[in-house]
Amino acid sequence: xxxxxxxxxxxxxxxxxxxxxxxxxxxxxxxxxxxxxxxxxxxxxxxxxxxxxxxxxxxxxxxxxxxxxxxxxxxxxxxxxxxxxxxxxxxxxxxxxxxxxxxxxxxxxxxxxxxxxxxxxxxxxxxxxxxxxxxxxxxxxxxxxxxxxxxxxxxxxxxxxxxxxxxxxxxxxxxxxxxxxxxxxxxxxxxxxxxxxxxxxxxxxxxxxxxxxxxxxxxxxxxxxxxxxxxxxxxxxxxxxxxxxxxxxxxxxxxxxxxxxxxxxxxxxxxxxx
Ligand SMILES: C[S@@+](CC[C@H](N)C(=O)[O-])C[C@H]1O[C@@H](n2cnc3c(N)ncnc32)[C@H](O)[C@@H]1O
Numbered sequence: 001x002x003x004x005x006x007x008x009x010x011x012x013x014x015x016x017x018x019x020x021x022x023x024x025x026x027x028x029x030x031x032x033x034x035x036x037x038x039x040x041x042x043x044x045x046x047x048x049x050x051x052x053x054x055x056x057x058x059x060x061x062x063x064x065x066x067x068x069x070x071x072x073x074x075x076x077x078x079x080x081x082x083x084x085x086x087x088x089x090x091x092x093x094x095x096x097x098x099x100x101x102x103x104x105x106x107x108x109x110x111x112x113x114x115x116x117x118x119x120x121x122x123x124x125x126x127x128x129x130x131x132x133x134x135x136x137x138x139x140x141x142x143x144x145x146x147x148x149x150x151x152x153x154x155x156x157x158x159x160x161x162x163x164x165x166x167x168x169x170x171x172x173x174x175x176x177x178x179x180x181x182x183x184x185x186x187x188x189x190x191x192x193x194x195x196x197x198x199x200x201x202x203x204x205x206x207x208x209x210x211x212x213x214x215x216x217x218x219x220x221x222x223x224x225x226x227x228x229x230x231x232x233x234x235x236x237x238x239x240x241x242x243x244x245x246x247x248x249x250x251x252x253x254x255x256x257x258x259x260x261x262x263x264x265x266x267x268x269x270x271x272x273x274x
Contacts, residue, residue, distance in 0.1 A: 005096055005123055007191050008145045012097040012244070018106050020243050021076075028238045035110045037081045042239040044078030044107060046184075047141035048221045048256070048267055050241075053169060054079045054140065060213050060271050061167045063087040067135040070094065070159060072124045072152075073142020076244070077104030077117065083138070084116040092134075093119045094127065096145075125151050129159045136160075140169040144185045147193040149200070153207035160274040166209060168270045172197045174218075174263035180255040182248050184241075197268050209272035221267040222260040229257035 014020075021043055025032060030039045037044075041051040049056070065088030071080040074093025083089045095101050101121045108117050122128050124139075125148060137156045146152050156166055171185075173194035186192035195203070201211065232250040236242045242249040259265040 004147075004191050009097045011145075011186060011191060013099045014244065014246060015099070017099055017244065018103045021103065021107075024239050024243055032110065035107075037078070037085045037111055037113075040076075040078060040081070040107060040111070042237065043241060043243055044076040044081070046075045046078065046241055046244060047169060048171070049169075049217070049224055051078070051082070053217075053269075054082055056217075057138075057140065057167055057169050057269050057271075058083065058087070060215075060269060061136060061138075061165060063089055063136075065089055068092075068133065069136045069138055070127075070129065070134045072127075072137060072139040072156065073145075074104060074119060075100050075142075077107055077119065079138065079140055080104075080117050080119075081108060081111060081113050084113055085111070089136075091117045092129075093117065094122050094124065095119065096121070096123055125155060127155045127159050131158050132161045132164075134159050134161065135164050136167060137164070138167045141171060141185070143168075144171045144194055145191055149193075149195060149203045150207065153204050153209070157208050157274050162274060164274045165212070166204075166270075166272040166274070168268075168272070169217075170200065170268060170270075172200055172266045172268055174259075174266045176259075176263035179259045179264045182252050183255050183259065184245060184252050187248070194265065197266060200268075201270075204270075204272055209274060211270065211272050213269070213271040215269045216266060217269050218260060218263075218266040222257070225253070225257040225260050228253045 071093040080091040232253040
């Protein structure tokens, strides 16, 4: 399978992202000396459903706070900081996009979470961690850029302790045909890899996971996506994921809603056990 890591990183990279986020936080009246993960949630939860979706997936896992967690495709770090801050977990994040890792580290310092959350730049297809060292592997809206799912899920299993859990929020291919582009994860098809929920589940089981929870969340995602598409007709809020996406963000929001409506895409949450 072609290695398109460079194109994926180019898709997500915008220079001066950190400065743009700090300026937006100031404009939104946030106190930069006392930032909390809640202040950042409109911009650093970079997936469908944002913070409420993170809470829903975390509740499915049932964290106690004692878990050592790996967030695969950790982005700007919103979910990883939330798990550390709210539940007390110790979280590592790995992400392909160097700029995102830099911003994630900056926001972690600014929220006083250094020592509880750390980030590495690297690929999910070759995780730089020992075998069996995490209680939970977590990933939200990252696999749609990864074609080699067999290797991805094998790597996720390798770093999990026996009995450890994999928590996923993923975009799946729907029966309605290929997605309209651009979308948040790709401006064109060469870096977008969607599989149906059925095929994804088979691949996870082949990699050695047992499904504990599988929830189709397409309807809920559609409601949120429609609201965001309507909001994209006006001027953007001061703080939002449009800061990450570039000038074509209104088209991305519109296409996300349309893809869900036409069942070109579906969303699901799953918790699996090694
Ligand atoms: C839509 S963002 C989601 C970020 C984060 N999970 C969140 O929900 O806020 C997708 C992320 O996956 C990362 N990614 C894509 N392919 C990857 C790979 N092969 N290895 C590691 N990270 C990858 C991207 O760099 C990007 O940060």
